[in-house]
Amino acid sequence: MIDHALKMYDYHVWANKKMIDRLKELPEDIYNKEIQSIFPSISKALSHIYLADHLWLDVISGKSMNEAFAFTNQLTEQMESKRIEEMETMFFDLSERYKAFLNVQEDMEKVIVVDNPYAGLLETSISESVLHVVSHGSYHRGNIAAMLRQQGHASIMQDYGLYLYEK
DSSP states (O other): OOOHHHHHHHHHHHHHHHHHHHHHHSOHHHHHOOOSSSSSSHHHHHHHHHHHHHHHHHHHTTOOHHHHHHHHHHHHHHHHTOOHHHHHHHHHHHHHHHHHHHHTOSOTTOEEEEEETTTEEEEEEHHHHHHHHHHHHHHHHHHHHHHHHHTTOOOOOOOHHHHHHHO
């Protein structure tokens, strides 16, 4: 039986790679250029995706949201100064950690309780949390696509339908 959350996570990894590959094709200054947009720069948007992915892996692995926030807050400043090639490696390493964690889960519908300091308690499942990571990444990759267009550069197709065709 196919676990749709795992397939969607594979799509997320694929789409992140597509976006990173596109960013590597562009002039280097585009990645860190400060602009008036959703995020102050593409590097900050990509860092945000990474940090949220990291936070949610910590949460579904059993850390409290407060612990996960504390760790990602420590990483924030250094993440935003990374070059795109460094980010590519970090995304790959994090995806490997996700896959290792998810592949040993016997019950993706296992209920976890998330105590979000901003939103309160939430009973959810591992699979729902993975789907949140995927949709969050898609939303912000869309922001990056808009930021590229704002700077006069085309983005790339990264939708789920194309992923299905390429797989």
